[in-house]
Amino acid sequence: xTVGELYxxxxxxxxxxxxxxxxxxxxxxxxxxxxxxxxxxxxxxATAETLDHAVNGGFDVVVTHHPMxxxxxxxxxxxxxxxxxxxxxxxxxxxxxxxxxxxxxxxxGVNDALCGALKLQPDxxxxxxxxxxxxxxxxxxxxxxxxxxxxxxxxxxxxxxVRLNGDPDRLVKRLAVCGGDGKDFIYPALSAGADVFLxxxxxxxxxxxxxxxxxxxxxxxxxxxxxxxxxxxxDVIRHLTGAEVGIFESCTYTVL
Numbered sequence: 001x002t003v004g005e006l007y008x009x010x011x012x013x014x015x016x017x018x019x020x021x022x023x024x025x026x027x028x029x030x031x032x033x034x035x036x037x038x039x040x041x042x043x044x045x046a047t048a049e050t051l052d053h054a055v056n057g058g059f060d061v062v063v064t065h066h067p068m069x070x071x072x073x074x075x076x077x078x079x080x081x082x083x084x085x086x087x088x089x090x091x092x093x094x095x096x097x098x099x100x101x102x103x104x105x106x107x108x109g110v111n112d113a114l115c116g117a118l119k120l121q122p123d124x125x126x127x128x129x130x131x132x133x134x135x136x137x138x139x140x141x142x143x144x145x146x147x148x149x150x151x152x153x154x155x156x157x158x159x160x161x162v163r164l165n166g167d168p169d170r171l172v173k174r175l176a177v178c179g180g181d182g183k184d185f186i187y188p189a190l191s192a193g194a195d196v197f198l199x200x201x202x203x204x205x206x207x208x209x210x211x212x213x214x215x216x217x218x219x220x221x222x223x224x225x226x227x228x229x230x231x232x233x234x235d236v237i238r239h240l241t242g243a244e245v246g247i248f249e250s251c252t253y254t255v256l
Contacts, residue, residue, distance in 0.1 A: 001036070001037050001240065001241045001242075001243075002033065002034050002035060002036060002037065003030060003032065003033050003034070003035050003036075003037055003060075003061060003095045004030075004033030004034060005037075006037050006040075006061065006097070006237070006240065006241060007026075007027050007030075007033075007095075007097055009240050010063070010097065010099065010236075010237075010240075011026070013106070013236065014099045014102045014103050014106045014109065015102060015106075016102060017102075018101070018102040018105040018106055018131070018133075019100065019101045019102040020101040020130045020131050021130060022130075023067070023100050023101045023102075024067050024069060024070050024071075024100075025067045025098045025099055025100040025101070025102065026097070026098065026099075027095070027096075027097055028046070028067065028068040028069050028096040028097065028098050029068065029069075029086055029089045029090060029094070029095060029096045030095045030096075031089075031090055031093050031094070031095065032093070032095075033095075035060060035093070035095070036060075037060065037061055037241045037243050038058075038060050038243055038244070039057070039058055039059040039060055039061070039243060039244045039245075039246070040059060040060075040061045040062075040063060040234075040237050040241065040243055040244070040245045040246070041053065041054045041057065041059040041061070041062045041063070041245075041246050041247075041248055042062075042063050042064075042230045042233045042234045042237065042245060042246070042247050042248070043062065043063075043064050043230065043247070043248040043249075043250045044064060044065050044066060044223060044226055044227055044229075044230060044250050044251075045064055045065075045066045045250040046062060046064045046066070046068035046085060046096050046098065046250075047085075047250050047252065048081075048084065048085065048088070049248075049250060049252075050062065050064070050248050050250045051085060051088045051089060051092075051094065052088075053248050054092075054094055054248075055088070055092045055094070057246065059094065059246065060093060060094060060095065061094065061095045061096075061097065062089070062094055062095070062096045062097070063096075063097045063098075063099070063233060063237060064096065064097070064098045064099075064250075065098070065099060065100060065103055065110065065226060065229060065230070065233075066098065066100060067098040067100050068082075068085060068086075068089075068096045068098050069082060069086075069098075073086070099233075101131060101134070103229065103233075104131070104134050104178075104179070104180065105127070105131050105133050105134040108232060108236075109229060109232075110179045110180065110226050110228075110229045111134065111135060111136045111177055111178060111179055112136065112232075113179075113228040113229040113231070113232045114136075114177055114179045114225055114226070114228050114229075115136055115138065115177055116228065116232075117157065117228040118153075118157055118177075120138045120175070120177070121138065122136040122137060122138055122177070123137060123138065123139055124136070124137035124192070125137065126176060126185070126188050126189055126191075126192035126194075127185065127188055128184065128185065128188050134178065134185065135176055135177060135178040135182075135185050135188065135189060135192075136176070136177045136178075137174065137175070137176055137177075137192060137193075137194065138174075138175040138176075138177060139173065139174060139175075140172050140173060140174070140175055143171045143172055143173045144171075144172055145168060145169050145170065145171060145172065146164060146166065146167065146168050146169070146170045146172055146195075146196050146216040146218065147164065147168030147169065149172055149175075149196065149198075149218065150162045150164045150168070150218055153198075153218065153220055159220045159221060159224050160221065160224065160255040161220075161221065161255055162218055162219065162220050163207075163218070163219040164216065164217075164218055165202065165207035165208065165210065165211050165216065165217040165218075165219070166207075166210070166211035166215070166216030166217060167211070167216060168216075170195055170196065170216045171195065172195045172196045172216075173195055174192075174193050174194045174195050174196075175194060175195070175196050175197075175198060176189035176192060176194035176196070176197045176198065177198050177199075178197070178198070178199045179199065179200055179225035179226045179228075179229075180199070180200045180201070180222050180225060180226045181199075181200060181201045181222060182197065182199030182200060182201065182202060183199075183201065183202050183203040183206040183207075185197075185199070186199075186202060186206055186207075186210045186215065186217065187210075187213075189215065190210070190213060190214070190215045194215060195215065195216065196215065196216045196217070196218060197210065197215055197216070197217045197218070198217075198218045198220065198225075199217065199218070199219060199220075199225065200219065200220060200221050200222035200223070200224065200225040200226065201219055201221075201222050202217040202219050207219065223251050223253065227249070227251075230247050231247065234246075234247050
């Protein structure tokens with residue numbers, strides 16, 4: 001399979017029509033679309049460390065969730081972070097493909113992967129006008145309190161930290177799930193009947209307002225709530241290409 005064919009296959013599985021209008025994802029950098037796919041590296045971010053790992057490991061394709069190029073470049077030079085990333089990829093013959101909000105919303109994407117990692121079975125979707133099917137809804141049977149759910153996220157599923165905003169004794173019958181930066185989906189989750197909104201980042205002010213509106217937010221970290229999709233992407237790409245696929249943990253923060 002060529003690089004161009006891999007992109008086409010992933011584009012069909014995670015169609016651009018699911019992307020938010022403001023998003024920029026897809027084929028970020030591609031030295032040669034006719035090159036054969038031999039080794040693929042999957043990561044959440046196309047950081048300098050990710051690209052160095054790709055170069056040192058002989059990977060010819062990097063597939064990420066967060067776009068390598070999100071805002072328009074005005075120049076490409078070693079004097080800017082993104083310029084260095086582009087040059088590193090091109091100079092080493094590496095293609096970078098990124099699938100962002102379309103991967104959040106797609107079946108089997110970020111939010112389904114997060115539910116899978118937490119052993120939850122979604123039974124509904126929610127969202128806003130731009131992304132009406134981005135989030136996932138889960139019925140908890142039996143219900144648990146928000147505090148107990150937060151404890152489980154840390155003890156059973158290994159999240160390094162969880163911030164609870166609202167009443168820890170709130171009984172959770174309906175859970176809304178949105179990995180990553182989910183603050184724009186708090187009110188859609190509330191409108192969908194959720195008792196608790198699980199996300200990566202809810203924003204200080206938004207989480208406080210949400211608590212007053214009657215929905216508890218659990219913030220388990222942007223990176224940690226999105227990383228499970230890397231395992232899903234790796235399996236999909238391995239099945240499509242038969243190539244060797246690796247996963248790189250591009251996390252840059254430390255919990256002290």
